[in-house]
Amino acid sequence: MESNKQYWKGLEELQQTPAFVKESKGEFAEPIPVEDVLNEAGLSTRTPRRDFLKALGFGVGAVTLAACNRTPVHKAVPYLIKPEEITPGIPNFYASSYKGQSVLVRTREGRPILLEANPSAVGLNCGTDAGTQAAVLDLYDQSKLKGPKLNGADVSWDELDTHVAAALNAAQAAGKQIRIVSSTINSPSTIAAIARFTEKYPTTKLVEVDAVSYSGIIKANGRSFGKAVVPHYRFDNADVIVSIAADFLGTWLNGEEHTQQYIGNRDYKSLEKGKMSRHIQFESGLSMTGTNADVRVAIKPSEEGPLLIALYNAITGESLPGAISTNQKAQTALKLVAQELQQARGRAVVVSGSNDVAIQTLTNAINAALQSYGTTIDLDNPSYQYKGDDEAFETFLAEVGRGEVDVVFFLNTNPLYEYTNAGALAEALGKIKFKLSFADREDETASELDAIAPNHNFLESWGDAQPRGGYYTIVQPTINPVYNTRQAEQSLLLWAGDKTDYYTFVKDYWEQQILAGSSKTWKDVLQTGFEFKGDQPASPYSFDTSGLGTVAQTIAAQSKTLAKDVEVQLYQSVAIKDGKQANNAYLQELPDPVSKVTWDNYAALNPKFAESLGLGENSLVEVAGENGYTITLPVLMQPGQAMGTVSIAVGYGRTKAGKAGNGVGKNAYPFAKLQNGTMQYNTSATLSKARGSYELAQTQTHHTIEGRNIIRETSFAKYKENPGHNADRFADKHKTYDLWNKYEQPGHKWVMAIDLNACTGCGACIVACNLENNIPVVGRDEVRRRREMHWIRIDRYYSIEQGGQAYTEEDEIRHLDDMENVSVVHQPMMCQHCEHAPCETVCPVLATVHSSEGLNHMAYNRCFGTRYCANNCPYKVRRFNWFNYWNDSRFDNYLNNEFTHLVLNPDVVSRSRGVMEKCSMCIQRIQAGKLQAKIEKRTLKDGDIKLACASACSANAIIFGDANDPESEVSKALKNERVYYVLEEINVQPGIGYMTKVRNTYEA
C-alpha cells in the first residue's frame, strides 16, 4: 500500500509560499556568489575565505611544481663495438717492466691504474718501491708537453723531423760530431736503435751519465778485477752486513731487491728458524738503512775512508797508513765488527756508499779478504742498472768546448738541473748548433734547447731492459699515447731513415737476438714479461793488494781535505730520489721514512750541533759550499746525525718540473764535485743562521714512544732464550668484562699480521694505498696543518741511547748531551678493525659499522661528518675530508685535474667533502676475490686476495688473510710468540697483530 502521507517541514512548505518556492530551488540555503566573484567586479571585491584558501593551495602547489627541477641525467655510454679483451668492471693485467723490474700493469677500461710486481719474475718478485708505484701517475701528468716543440713554438712532428734531418745532415756534411747524452740505457733494443742511427750518422756517440753516479764502483771493479761493472749484491747470502754510508735498502743501487734479500734473513720466518743476520751501519746522516741496522755508528763523511783502512787492517792484520784515529765510538765498534766479519768469512759483505774509486777499491780489497766474491757479491752476473760514466760527460763537455759537436740529443737526462756546474754546461750548450731533448716536459734543460721531441711514458711504449746479466724484461704499452708524443727510439729510427715501426723493431730484435735458440716465442714473452737465460756461475775473485798503499794514501789525503768544521753529505731521499719524478704529487707527499718531512728538502743537523750554531726548530740556515754555491734551507733536528755534519737531499729545487714539483725545496746538486774522474757527494760547507723561519711539513712531530708499550722490542739473544720475550710486556692478565655482544664471524674473519722486524719504513705501501683507494694529495700547507689523508702511515719512533740506557721520553732526551746514538723502529699503522671499535659506538648515524667478516665498514654516503669517530679512535687512523679535494681549485696542481682523474681506481668512490674515511682493508679487492672464487665455484684460498699495501711490500711485512682459516699464512703468523696487539689493554680488540722488533745487538 502506498502511503500518501506528506511530511512538511514548516508552514511555509505546507502553504507553498512564494518565498519558499523560490528558495527551495537552490542546492544551498544561501546562494553561493559564484557569478559575483567571477565577473570582473567580483574579482576585485573582498576575497572570501574559501577563495583565499583555494588561491593559497593552488599557489603553493604551482610554486612547488615550478621549483622542481629535473634530476640531471648522466649517461654512461657503452662501447659501440666492445673491444674483445675489455669487459667494463674487470681489470686487465699486462706484463711490462719499469726500470728493469718486471711488473704487472693493472688496467681498467683501457687506463693503466696500478703497477704490481710480477710474482713470477726473477729476483725482485714481490713488491715495488714508492717511485714505481707512483710512476703510473706520471703517465697522466698535466705538466707534460702536449706535442713537439721547435724554438719554443708548437710544431707538427713532420716539421720537427724536417728540421732535425737538416741539422743532422749539416753536421754530417761539416764532419762535426753528434752526441746522444742519456742516463743509463740498459735496453738492448734502444741500444740497437741508437746503433742504427749511428750507422746513418757515424759521428754519433752515446754519452751515458747518471744524475747520481756509481762510476766509482764501476771503475774500482775495473781496476781490481778487470770487470768494469756494478756487481750484483747478494744480501740473502750475508750473515754479517757492514755498510759504510750505503743506503742499500733505499736509494743505493737496487734498494727494493736488496730489501727482499735482506729481510729474508731477518723476518719472522727466519727468526722461527733461529736465524737473523747482523747489520752494522756507519754513516753520517740517518738513512733508512741506518734505521734498520742492529748497530749504527755515526761517523763524518771524512771518516769513511780512514774507517775502511782501519777495517782492512783489522781483518788482514796489515797496517796501511791513515787508519781512523778520531772517532772513539767508531773505533770501538770497529774492533767488534772486524772480529765478527772474520768469523763470517764467505757469509759477509761490506758495502760502501762512496763514489770514490780509491774507497771502492779498498772496499773490494776487504770483500776479497772476506771471500765475499762468489757468495755475497756476484761479478759474473753484473747489474746494468747504472752504467753512467762521469768522465765521459766531462769529455763531452771538453769536445763541446772545442766546438766539435754540432748536434746533441738529451734522452732521459736533465743536466742543466742535475749537473753540478750548470753554468759551465749552459755556456757549452751555446756552442752547439742544434740541441734537442726527448724530455716529456719543458724541464730545466729542454726549455733551453732548440727542440723538444717529447718521448712516450713507459706505459705508452714498446721496449725492453736488461737489468742484469742474463735477465731481460719487456716493456709493452697499455694505453694509447695520452698526448701527442712519440717514442724517442722511434724518432731516432725515423731520423736514421729507417721507417720500421718501433714495435716491429723490438719484436725483431727479440726474435733474432734474445729469443734465438730458445723455445719461447715473442707472444710467450709478452705474457711472462721477461726472459731469463740463467745465471753464470759466480766465481770468487782475488785481489791484488800490491797497489793498496797508494790507495790508502789517496784516501787519507782526500779525507784530510774533506775534514772541515762542517761536512756535507748529499743523499737521495727515498721518495724523490734523483728528482726525475719531482712532479709526482704522490711522491712529494710521501713522508720521508726517517724525518717524516713531505714537500721539502732540508739541512739535517744533529740537535746538539744545531744548538751550538744557534739553530732550532723552524730555523733557516744558509749553506755555503766550497765552490761558492749557497742555498738557504730549513733546519731539521735529526737525532743520529753525526756531529759536525749536515745532510742535504738532492732531487729537490726543480724549477721546471711542473705544477706540483716546481719550487719544492732547493737544488743540492751543485754542491757535488768532480774528483779523480768521479762525482763526489761528500763535501764541506760553512753554515750560518739565516733570517726568518720556516715550518717543514711533517706528518709526525713527536718522535718517541714516551715509555709506552705500543712498541715492544727485544734482542736476538733474548729472543733465542724466549721467543715471546717482551711481547707480553705489561699485558693485562686480569679478567676483562665486555659491554658488547660478541660478533659472530661464521665465514671469514679478515685480519693482518705486521712484522716489525721486516718493515724497513720505505713507504711503498703508502703510495700503493693512495693509488688503490683514490686518496687525495693535499699539499704542503695542508700537511703542515696535519691533514694528510694517508690511510696507512708508518710511525717512526726514536730512542736515544746514552750510558748504556735507552731513553724514550722527550723530557729525558732534552737533557741528554749526545744525540748520535739512536735506535729506530718503524710501525705501519692503519685502521685496526677493532672488534670493539670505539668509532662504531659513537657514530650517531651508524655510518661506521662492523661486518660479519670482522671489518670495520665506513658508509661514506651516510656520514655527515661529526668527526666523533676520529676523536674516539685510539690509533688516530681516521681521515676527514676537510675540503672537496676532487673539486676544489686549490688542489688542482696535485690530483684534481682532468688528466690525473684518469688514474682513479673505478672500484673505489672518491669521497666528497665532509666525510670520514679510513683503511677499508681494500674491501673492493676482498669482494673481487670472493666473486672470482664464486664464479669458479670453489672456496676462497689463502693468497687469492692481496691488499694493495701488502702487495707493494718487498719485505712481506704485512700479512693479510682469513683468521678463520687455520692454514692461512696470517693465522700461522699470528700464532707466533712475538705477536702483540697495540693498546690491547683498552680492550678494543684490534684485528691487527704486530710482531716484536728484534735487534741483533752486541751487548745482548
Add this chain to the structure above:
Amino acid sequence: MSSHNESIIREPLVTGKDITYAKVTDDILLPVENKPNKAWWIGFTMAALGALLWVFSVGYTFWTGIGAWGLNKTVGWAWDITDFVWWVGIGHAGTLISAVLLIFRQNWRNSINRSAEAMTIFAVICAATYVVAHMGRPWLAYWIFPLPNQFGSLWVNFNSPLVWDAFAISTYFTVSLVFWYCGLLPDIASVRDRAAGLKRRIYSILSFGWNGSVKTWQRFEIVSLILAGISTPLVLSVHTIVSMDFATSVIPGWHTTIFPPYFVAGAIFSGFAMVQTLLLVMRKVLNFENYITMFHIESMNKIILATGSIVGIAYLTELFIAWYSGSEYEMYAFSNRIAGPYWWAYWTMMTCNVISPQLFWFKRIRTSIPISWVLSIVVNIGMWFERFVIIVTSLHRDYLPSSWAMFYPSWVDVGVFVGSVGLFFTLFLLFLRFLPGIAIAEVKLLLKSASLQQKSKLIKEGHLDSEQVEFFRNTLTKYDSVTDEEIKELETK
C-alpha cells in the same frame, strides 16, 4: 606571592619610594615604549656587526668545508665544541632560576628570571648553531633524528651520545622557549593594553588573547608550575648528556665518571656569571636598580661561589683519580694539561674558575658592582678555557705519540666564536627593545610583601622587635638603590 607580611629580617627585593603597580609597569616598559637611547644603539651596532661576522664566517665554512677551521687529523673538535658546550652551559642559569627557584619558592627570582630565561634561549640558539655548523655535511643535519625515511631501515645509533645530545638540546630548547613565552603572556598583554595602532595589533596577537581574568591567572600559575616541574630535571639532564659526549669515549681525559655532576655545576656557574654580566649592565642602563637590587647581586655571587667551589673540587678530584688510577695514559693526559704545551690554558682555567670566585667570600667584593661584573666575565673566560682544556688538550696527545699534534685556530674559528657572541647580544638587545626585561606581573607580586616600601610601613607602624629592625636597617647599607636618608628615616622612628 602571598599577601601576608614577610619577616622584617628578610632583605627587601624591591626598593624605591612610591612604588605602585602602575609605577612598576611604567618603569619596566620604559625601554619597550620609547625610542632606544644612544647606549642601546652603540651596543646594538657592535652586536649586529658581530652577528654579521658570524654570518660571514659560518657562510665561508659552509662554502669551503670544515677545512676553513684549524682542526686536524688528531684534533677533530676544538673551538666548535668548546663554544657549543660553553653556550649550553651559559644557558643553564635561566632554567635553574625560572624552574628550580620557582619550585623552591625563592621569590627573589621574580626580578631576574625573565632576562635569565631569554639569555638561556639565545645561548641555546648559539649552541645549536654549532651542532649544525661543525658537521662536515650540515645539509644532512636532520639525520640526527630518527625520522621515518625511504632509505630502507636507516636509523640512528641510540648508543651514540650525540643522538642523546640532539634530544637533550632540542627538548631543552623547546621547554625553555615555552616556559619563557608563557611567563611573558601577562606582560605582553600589559604592553598591548598601553599601545596603539599596529603595535597594539602585533602585541595583541602575541598575547594570545590574555584578558586578565581570574581563570587566566589560575591557568597561568598552573602552567608555570607544571613547566617548572618538567624543566627541573632538564637542568640536570642536559649538561649530564653533554658531558657524556666526552665521558663515554675512550680518550684519556674524557673517559671520566665525574663528568656529569662536574659539568652541571660548571654550567650553573657559568650561567649565573653570564646573568650577572648582563644584568649589572641592564639595571644601570635601563634604571632597574629598584628591581634588581644588591640582594640579587649578592645572592647570585653566592651561587657563583658555591658552584665555583664544586668545580674546583672536581678539578682536584680529576687530578687525584688520574694519579690514583695508575693508568699511564690518564696520568699523562693530566700532567700534559698542567705542564704540556697548553699549560697556559689550564692555568687560565684554574685561575679564573677556582681562584677568582673564592674572592666572593669577602662581602665587600660580592657587594661591589664593578668587581662582580669583572669577575663574572673572568668566570666565563675560565669556563671557556675549561672546555678548551678538556677537548683540545685531551685530544692533541692521546694514545699514540706519532699522532700528537697541536691545534691552532684559524681566523674562521675566531670569527665564528666572536660572531656567536655578537649574535647573542643582538638577540638580547632586541629582546630588551621589544619585550619587558623584567617579569612585571611577578615583580608586582612582591610589592605588598617584600618591598622596602612595605617593610618601611611596617616599621613605621611599630610593633616590631627593635633588634630586628636594627638588623634590617643594617642590611640596607649595602644597597646602592637605597639612600642614606631612607635608612635614617627608619632610624628616627
